[in-house]
Amino acid sequence: MLKRRNKISPQFSMASMTDVIFLLLIFFMITSTVVSPNAIKVLLPQGKQQTSAKPLTRVIIDKELNYFAAFGNDKEQSVQEDQLASFLQSVADREPEMYVALYADESVPYREIVKVLNIANENQFKMVLATRPPENRK
Template identity: 65%
Template sequence: MALKQRFNIEPNFSMASMTDVIFLLLIFFMITSTIVVPNSIKVLLPKSQQQAQAKPLTRVTIDKNLNFYVANGNETERQVPFEAITPFLKSAYSADPNIFVALYADEEVPYREIVRVLDIANQNKFKMVLMTRPK
């Protein structure tokens, strides 16, 4: 008690260091969230010179075993039968008519499977982008 009176020590807590830590964590998570690749299925895309400039929110993926996957936005891909692709894309299009649909197809996928998905987009007037990797 005498020490407290003599040096006029009062307990206080500075929030400055806590604010700095929270700010740094916020920056870290903002930067790492932009690095996350939405396509988590292992697909070896074909190479091309031009890359898609649009950021599609809706994805259709065909792996080398001819399994079909769909996802919208930040959802994780879920496996669906081919017949479920059309209703999925129609529901995504009804939510946002300006969507771009990205088609991720492994380079070992037969061309006829890619054309089947492109036909769905063509019949329903969806804007489709064929995703590739840079050369």
């Protein structure tokens, strides 16, 4: 007597795939909030509100009055004050709707900030002044 085997058709379960996708989503959400947009440490002045605009270009002035600039996720590069306008113009040629975020140490004299604001005003760039969030004091 021959026994007949039951044929079991293989089934694909999406449960494990959705678990993996969900874990990857959580991983990227957490790591994106940890990543700092600038690697140069600057002590920013405190502000009451934070802007929600995502600047594409960063200009950083540290406490020694060194200028750094970067576009998008590029690494900050040192630029001279007189080269800043040409750098921003070259970035504006690539991305016409760019925002420029100015990260200036709180000890930087106001005249240095005004120089960058004047460059932006002359070239019709949209500027965002970066500040640190308010500290919660009880």
